[in-house]
Amino acid sequence: MSLFRSNIEAMEAYKPGEQPPAGAKVIKLNTNENPYPPSPRVVEAIQAELGSGKTAGERLRRYSDPMATELRQAASEATGLPIEQILHGNGSDELLAMLLRAFVSEGDAIAYPYPTYVLYETLAHAQGAEIRTVDFNRDFELPADLYGCGAKLVFVAAPNSPSGTVYALNDLRHLADSLIDGILVIDEAYVEFAEHHALGLVSEKPNVVVTRTFSKSHSLAGMRLGLLYASREIVAGLVKVKDSYNLDRLAIAAGAAALRDPEWTAANTRKVKATRARLVKALHELGLEVVPSQSNFVFTRLPGSKAAERAAGAYRFLKERGILIRYFPARLLDDGLRITVGTDGEIDAFLECFREYLQRG
Ligand SMILES: Cc1ncc(COP(=O)(O)O)c(C=O)c1O
Numbered sequence: 001m002s003l004f005r006s007n008i009e010a011m012e013a014y015k016p017g018e019q020p021p022a023g024a025k026v027i028k029l030n031t032n033e034n035p036y037p038p039s040p041r042v043v044e045a046i047q048a049e050l051g052s053g054k055t056a057g058e059r060l061r062r063y064s065d066p067m068a069t070e071l072r073q074a075a076s077e078a079t080g081l082p083i084e085q086i087l088h089g090n091g092s093d094e095l096l097a098m099l100l101r102a103f104v105s106e107g108d109a110i111a112y113p114y115p116t117y118v119l120y121e122t123l124a125h126a127q128g129a130e131i132r133t134v135d136f137n138r139d140f141e142l143p144a145d146l147y148g149c150g151a152k153l154v155f156v157a158a159p160n161s162p163s164g165t166v167y168a169l170n171d172l173r174h175l176a177d178s179l180i181d182g183i184l185v186i187d188e189a190y191v192e193f194a195e196h197h198a199l200g201l202v203s204e205k206p207n208v209v210v211t212r213t214f215s216k217s218h219s220l221a222g223m224r225l226g227l228l229y230a231s232r233e234i235v236a237g238l239v240k241v242k243d244s245y246n247l248d249r250l251a252i253a254a255g256a257a258a259l260r261d262p263e264w265t266a267a268n269t270r271k272v273k274a275t276r277a278r279l280v281k282a283l284h285e286l287g288l289e290v291v292p293s294q295s296n297f298v299f300t301r302l303p304g305s306k307a308a309e310r311a312a313g314a315y316r317f318l319k320e321r322g323i324l325i326r327y328f329p330a331r332l333l334d335d336g337l338r339i340t341v342g343t344d345g346e347i348d349a350f351l352e353c354f355r356e357y358l359q360r361g
Contacts, residue, residue, distance in 0.1 A: 005128070007106075007125055007126070007127075007128040008125075008126065010125070011122070011125035011126065012122075012125075013122070014118060014119055014122040015118075016031070017030040017031035017324075017326055018030060018031075018324055019031070020324070025322060026322045026323070026324055027322060027323045027324065027342065027346045027349055027350065028324050028340075028342075029323065029324060029325045029326075029339050029340040029341075029342050029346065029347075029350060030324040030325055030326045030338075030340060031221075031326070031340065032161070032190070032215075032216055032295075032296055032297050032340045033215065033216070033219070033221045033340065034216060034217065034218070034219035034221075034268060034272070034296070035272070035341075035342040035343045035346060036219055036268040036271065036272075036343075037219055038218060038219040038220050038254070038258060038264075039218075039219075039257065039258055039261040039264035039265070040264075041257040041258075041260065041261045041264070042218075042220070042254045042257045042258050042261075044257070045253040045254055045256065045257035046250050046253055046254050048253065049249050049250055049253040050250070059249060060249065062249075063244075063245050064245050064247060064248050064249040064251075064252055065249075065252060066244050066245055066246075067088075067239075068088040068247050068252045068255075069083075070252055070253070070256045071088055071225075071227075071247070071252045071255040071256045071259070072086045072087075072088060072227075073256070074255070074256040074259040074260055075227050075259055077259075078259045078262065079199060079229065081199075081202065081203070081229055082232075084232045084235060084236075085202065085229055085230060085231065085232055085235055086227060086228070086229055086235065087227070087228040087230070087235045087238055087239065087242070088225070088226070088227055088228075088246070088247055088252075088255075089211075089225075089226040089227070089228060089246065089247075090224045090225075090226070090243075090246045090247060090251075091213060091215065091224040091225065091226045092187065092189055092211045092212060092213040092215075092226030092227075092228075093119060093226070094224075094226065094243075094246060095211050095226050095227075095228040095238075096119060096120070096123060096155075096185070096187070096211065097123055098228075098238050098241050098242060099153060099183075099185060099209065099228075099238070100123045100124065100126070100127045100129065100153070101127070101241045102237055102238050102240070102241045103152050103153055103183060104124075104127050104129045104152050104153060106127065106128035106129070107128065107129070107130060108129055108130065108151075108152045109129065109130040109131070109132050109149075109150060109151040109152060110124050110129050110130070110131060110132070110151050110152060110153045110154070110155065111131075111132040111133070111134070111146060111149045111151035111153075111154045111155070112133060112134075112146075112154065112155040112156065113133070113134050113135070113136050113140075113142065113143050113146060113156065113160070114133040114134065114135050114136065114331075114332070115136065115162065115163075115328070115330065115331075115332050115333050116155070116156075116157050116160055116161065117155075117157050117160075117161050117187065117189075120155045129152075132149055132151055134146050134149075135332065136160075136163070136332070139165075140160060140163045140165035140291065141167075142156070142167045142171045142172075142175065146175060147174065147175055147178040148178040148179070148180070149179070149182075150180075150182070151179070151182050152181070152182055152183070153182065153183050153185055154175065154179060154182060154183070154184050154185065155185045155187060156172065156175070156184065156185070156186055156187065157187040157189065157190075158172070158186050158187065158188060158191070158194075158198060159190045159191070159193065159194050159293070159294045159295040161189070161190070161295070161297070161338075162297065162299050162326065162328065162333065162336075162338040163291045163293070163299050164190070164291060164292070164293025164294055164295035164297055164298060164299060165291060165292065165293070165294070166194050166195070166196070166294045169196060169198060169200075169201070172184070172186060172198050172201060172208075173201060173204070173205070176201060176205045176207055176208050177205070179207060182207065183207045183208070183209055183234075184205075184207060184208050184209070185209045185210075185211065186198045186201070186208065186209070186210045186211070187211050188210055188211065188212045189211070189212065189213045189215070189216060190216055190217075190294075190295040190296060190297075191212060192216070192217035192265065192269050193216070193217065193269060193272060193273060193276075193294060193295045193296045194294035194295065195294055197210075198210060199229060202229045202230060202231070206231050206233075208230070209228060209229070209230040209234060210228070210229045210230070211226060211227070211228050211229075212226065212227050212228075212229075213225070213226045213227075214226065214227075214254075214255055214258060216296055217265050217268070217269050217296075218255075218258040218265055219268065220254060220255070220258060223250070223251045223254050223255070224247075224251060225247070225251050225254070225255045272296050272341050275341050275342070275343065275344050275347055276293060276296070276298060276341045278344065278347065279298055279339065279341060279347050279351070280293070280298060282347075282351050283298070283300050286354075286355065286358060287303070288300045288301065288302065288303070289301045289303070291336075296340060296341045297338050297339060297340045297341060298338070298339050298341065299336050299337070299338050299339075300336060300337055300339070301335050301336040302314070302335055302336065302337075307334075307335035307336075308329075308334040308335050311327060311334065311335055311336055311337050312327055312329065312334070313357070314327075314337060314354060314357050314358075315327035315337060317353070317356075317357045318350070318353055318354065318357070321353050323349065323350055323353055325337055325338065325339045325340070325350070326338040326339075326340075
C-alpha cells in the first residue's frame with residue numbers, strides 16, 4: 001500500500017531533456033539553452049556577492065532577501081511595472097507551481113492547448129486538478145474551445161514550445177475576457193526571440209499573469225531565475241505560498257545584473273535569430289516542413305508514412321554522433337524534431353549529420 005496521495009501515486013514525474021555530465025563532449029541542442037555566455041556584468045555581480053580575500057563567502061552566512069528586492073527593482077525599471085506587481089521564482093517553473101498551489105483546489109480544472117510545455121500537466125497531476133486540453137490545429141492557432149472553458153487557470157505558452165509559434169495580442173485579450181473566474185497565464189519563457197509580447201495585458205486585465213525566465217535569452221538556465229508579472233492582489237496572494245528564501249543571494253545579484261545589461265541580451269538574441277533563419281532555410285532546402293518559429297528553437301516534421309520512425313531514428317543517429325536534439329514520442333509530435341538554435345558552428349555540425357541521416361534513406 002502506498003502512503004502517497006492517490007494522484008501522486010498515479011502520476012509520472014516530469015522528464016526533463018537530457019543534461020549530459022559536465023565536460024561531456026556534446027553539441028547540446030535539446031533544452032533551449034542559450035549558446036552564448038551571460039553578460040560579464042552577471043559574473044562580476046556574483047563575484048562581488050561572494051566577496052574576496054579573508055571575507056570571501058562571508059555574506060553566504062546570512063539568508064537571502066525573501067522578496068529579492070534588488071532583482072524586482074531591476075525588473076520594475078526594465079518594464080515600467082511597479083515592484084508590487086512583480087514576483088521572483090526559482091526558475092519560472094517555480095512560479096508556475098505557485099500558481100497551481102494558490103489557485104487550484106483538488107478537482108478544479110486547468111486548461112491548455114496541446115501540444116505544449118509538459119510541466120503544466122505534471123503540476124496539475126500533483127495538485128489533483130482536472131486537465132482540459134484542446135488540440136492545436138496544424139498551424140498551432142489558439143484553439144477556439146479554450147475560450148470560456150471554465151478552467152481556474154488557462155496556460156498559454158507564447159511562444160509555444162515545441163512549436164515556437166505565437167498568438168495575436170487580440171486573441172489573448174479575448175481569451176482573458178472569456179474566462180469567468182479564471183486566470184490566463186501567458187508563459188513568455190521565449191518572448192525575447194519573438195516579435196511581440198503581452199506584458200501590456202497585465203495592466204489591462206486583472207486576470208492576466210505573465211511569466212518569464214532568465215534561462216533562455218539571459219543565458220542563465222543554471223542560476224534558476226524567473227519572474228512573474230500580475231496585479232498587486234495576485235502577487236500578494238502568491239507570496240503566501242512562496243518558499244521564504246526561494247532565491248539565493250548569488251541568483252538575486254545575477255538576475256539584477258542581467259536585467260541591467262539589456263544590450264548584451266539583445267546582441268545575443270540577434271545572433272540566435274540570425275542562426276535560426278539559416279537553420280530554417282537549410283531545413284526547407286532539405287524539403288522538410290518547418291513550423292514558423294519565433295523562438296530559439298525550431299520544430300521540423302519529417303514527411304511520409306514512416307515519419308515517426310524516421311524522426312526517432314534521426315534523434316538516435318545524431319545522439320550517437322554527439323549531437324543532442326529533442327524527440328517527443330507523443331501524439332501530434334512524434335513525426336518531428338525540435339532543434340535548439342545553437343551557434344552557427346553547432347548548427348552546421350547538426351545539419352551535416354542530419355543530411356547524412358536523410359541521405360541514408
Ligand atoms: C514554455 C516554457 N516555460 C517555462 C520553462 C521553464 O523555465 P525555467 O528554466 O525558468 O524554469 C520552459 C523551459 O524549457 C519552457 O519551455
